[in-house]
Amino acid sequence: MAEPDVMVVGQVARDLVLLIDEVPAASGTAPVRRRRELLGGKGANQAVGLAQLGVDVALVGVVGDDEVGDSLLALARADGVDVRAVRRRPGTATGLIVDLVDAEGRWHYVEDLPPGTLLTAEDVLAAAPLLRAARAVVVQLQQPLPAALAAARCARRAGRLVVLDGAPTDRAGAAQLLVLADVLRADARETRLLTGAAPAGAAGCLRAARELLGRGPSLVALAVDGVGNAFAWPDGDLFVPLSDTPTVDTTGAGDAFVAALTAGLLRGERREQIARRAVAAAGATVGRPGGRPDLTEATIAAQLARIPVG
Numbered sequence: 001m002a003e004p005d006v007m008v009v010g011q012v013a014r015d016l017v018l019l020i021d022e023v024p025a026a027s028g029t030a031p032v033r034r035r036r037e038l039l040g041g042k043g044a045n046q047a048v049g050l051a052q053l054g055v056d057v058a059l060v061g062v063v064g065d066d067e068v069g070d071s072l073l074a075l076a077r078a079d080g081v082d083v084r085a086v087r088r089r090p091g092t093a094t095g096l097i098v099d100l101v102d103a104e105g106r107w108h109y110v111e112d113l114p115p116g117t118l119l120t121a122e123d124v125l126a127a128a129p130l131l132r133a134a135r136a137v138v139v140q141l142q143q144p145l146p147a148a149l150a151a152a153r154c155a156r157r158a159g160r161l162v163v164l165d166g167a168p169t170d171r172a173g174a175a176q177l178l179v180l181a182d183v184l185r186a187d188a189r190e191t192r193l194l195t196g197a198a199p200a201g202a203a204g205c206l207r208a209a210r211e212l213l214g215r216g217p218s219l220v221a222l223a224v225d226g227v228g229n230a231f232a233w234p235d236g237d238l239f240v241p242l243s244d245t246p247t248v249d250t251t252g253a254g255d256a257f258v259a260a261l262t263a264g265l266l267r268g269e270r271r272e273q274i275a276r277r278a279v280a281a282a283g284a285t286v287g288r289p290g291g292r293p294d295l296t297e298a299t300i301a302a303q304l305a306r307i308p309v310g
Contacts, residue, residue: 002056003056003130003133003134004056004057004058004082004130004133004134005055005056005057005134005135005136005266006047006050006055006056006057006058006134006135006136006137006138006262006266007057007058007059007060007085007127007130007131007134007136007137007138007151007155008043008046008047008050008057008058008059008060008137008138008140009043009060009061009119009124009131009137009138009139009140009143009147009148009151010041010042010043010044010046010059010060010061010119010138010139010140010142010143010165011041011042011043011044011061011095011113011117011140011142011143012039012040012041012043012044012059012061012062012063012072012076012086012094012095012117013040013041013044013072013094013095013096013097013113013117014037014038014039014040014068014071014072014094014095014096014097015036015037015038015039015040015041015097015099015290015291015292016035016036016037016096016097016098016099017034017035017036017037017038017099017101017249017251017289017290018032018034018035018098018099018100018101019032019033019034019035019101019248019289020032020033020100020101020102020103021033021102021103022102022103023100023102023108034289036289036290038075038290038291038292039072039075039076039079039292040097040290040291040292041061041095041097042140042142042165042254042255042291043059043060043061043140044059044061044072044076044081045252045255045256045259045291045292045293046138046140046165046255046258046259047059047076047079047081048076048079048081048259048292048293049255049256049258049259049260049281049293049295050259050262050263051079051080051081052079052080052259052293052294052295052296053259053260053263053295054263055259055262055263055266056082057080057081057082058081058082058083058084058085058130058134059076059081059082059083059085059086060085060086060119060123060124060127060130060131060151061086061087061119062086062087062088062089062092062116062117062118062119062123063086063087063088063089063094063095063117064088064089064091064092064093064094064114064116064117065088065089065090065091065092066093066094068093068094068096069088069094072094073086084130085126085127085130087119087123087126089116089117091116092114092116092117093112093114093117094117095111095112095113095114095117096111096112096113097109097110097111097112097113098110098111099249099251099289099290099291101248101249101251101289105247105248105249105250105286107249107250107251118143118144118147119143119144119147120144120146120147121146121147121149121150123147124147124150124151124154125150125154128154131151131154131155131158131160132154132155132157132158132160133158134155134160135160135161135266136155136160136161136162136163136262136265136266137151137152137154137155137160137161137162137163138163138165138258138262139151139152139155139162139163139164139165139177140165140166141164141165141166141167141168141177141190142166145168145170145173145177148164148168148173148177149173149176149177149180152164152177152180152181153180155180156180161182161183161262161265161266162180162181162182162183163181163182163183163185163258163261163262163265164177164178164181164183164184164185164217165185165186165254165255165258166185166186166187166190167186167190167191167193167194168193169193171193174193174194175215178212178215178216178217179215179216180216181216181217182217182218182219183217183218183219183220183221183261183262183265184212184217184219184220184221185220185221185222185254185257185258185261186220186221186222186223187222187223187225187254188222188223188224188225191205191208191222191223194212195208195211195212199222199224199230201224201227202224202227202228202230202239205222205223205224205229205230205239206230206232206237206239208222208230209221209222209230209231209232209237210232210237212232213232213233213234218233218234219231219232219233219265220232221257221261221275221278223254223257226242227241227242228240228241228242228279229242229257229275229278229279229282231271231275233271236271238271238272238275240275240276240278240279240307241279241307241308242279242282242283242307243279243280243283243303243304243306243307244306244307244308245283245286245287245303245306246287247286247287248286248287248288248289249286249288249289249290249291250286251289251290251291252285252290252291252292252293253282253283253285253286254282255285255291255293256281256282256284256285256293256295257278257279257281257282258278259281259293259295260274260277260278260280260281260282260295260300261274261277261278264277264278276304276307277300277304279303279307280300280301280303280304280307281293281295281300281303283303283306283307284299284300284302284303
C-alpha cells in the first residue's frame with residue numbers, strides 16, 4: 001500500500017442531519033423535511049474532501065468496536081480514504097453528531113462523543129511512521145492537546161507541512177502548537193480564543209492574521225462570519241469575500257476550506273489561486289445539508305465564478 005501524501009488527525013463520527021422548519025419548544029414536536037446519515041466528524045470530512053480533490057489521504061482517528069464503526073470505516077474506504085491508522089476502541093460507542101438545520105440555515109448540534117472516541121498521544125504515536133512519511137499533516141484541534149501536540153511534533157521533526165485547524169482552549173497549549181505550525185486556519189470563535197478579541201470586519205481580520213503570523217505559522221487564514229476570509233503571509237495579505245451562494249447549512253464549510261487549502265499548497269499553486277479555491281470549496285458545501293463535502297473541479301469552478309473579484 002502506498003504511503004499517503006496527507007495525514008488528517010481528527011474526529012470520526014456518524015452524522016445524522018435533520019432538516020426542520022424550526023426547532024420545537026419544550027414538549028413540542030417538529031416534522032423532519034429531510035434526513036441524511038453520513039460519515040462525519042471534522043477529521044473525516046477533511047479527509048473525504050482531500051480524496052475528492054485527488055490527494056492520497058489517510059485518517060488518524062477513533063471509532064468504537066461496534067457496527068456503526070464498521071459502517072463508517074467502510075464508507076471512508078469507499079471514499080478513497082486510507083483508514084489503517086484509525087483506532088478501534090474496545091468498549092466504546094462510536095461518536096454521533098445530530099445536526100438540526102432549521103429553515104433559516106441555522107444549525108443546532110446534539111453530540112454524543114464519549115471520551116473513548118478522542119485521540120490520545122499514544123494513538124497518534126502509533127501512527128508515527130505514516131505521519132513522518134506524509135508530505136503534510138492536518139491537525140484538527142477539537143482533539144485533546146496532548147494528541148495534537150504529538151501529531152504536530154512528529155510532523156515537524158520529519159520536516160513535513162503542519163496544518164492546524166482550530167484553536168485549543170488552553171492558551172499555553174496554543175502557543176506550543178503555533179510554533180510548530182506552517183499553516184493556521186481558524187473561524188471567528190477560534191480567532192477570539194487565539195487573540196483574546198473577535199476581529200471586526202475584513203480589516204480587523206487581516207490585522208489578526210498578521211499578528212498570528214508572529215507566533216510561528218507562515219500562512220494564516222481566518223474567517224469573518226458571513227463576509228469572507230483573510231489570508232496573511234510574511235510578505236503580504238489578501239481578503240477573499242464569500243461566494244454568492246444560498247446557504248442551507250454551514251456545517252463542514254471550514255473542513256472543505258482546509259482540504260482545498262492543503263491540496264493547493266501541496267500542488268504549489270499561486271497564493272491567490274489557493275485562497276480563492278479554498279473559499280470556493282467552502283461555498284460548494286454550504287448549499288447542501290450536512291458536512292460531507294462535494295469537491296470536484298466543476299463544483300469549485302461554479303463557486304469561483306460567484307466570488308467577487310477585486
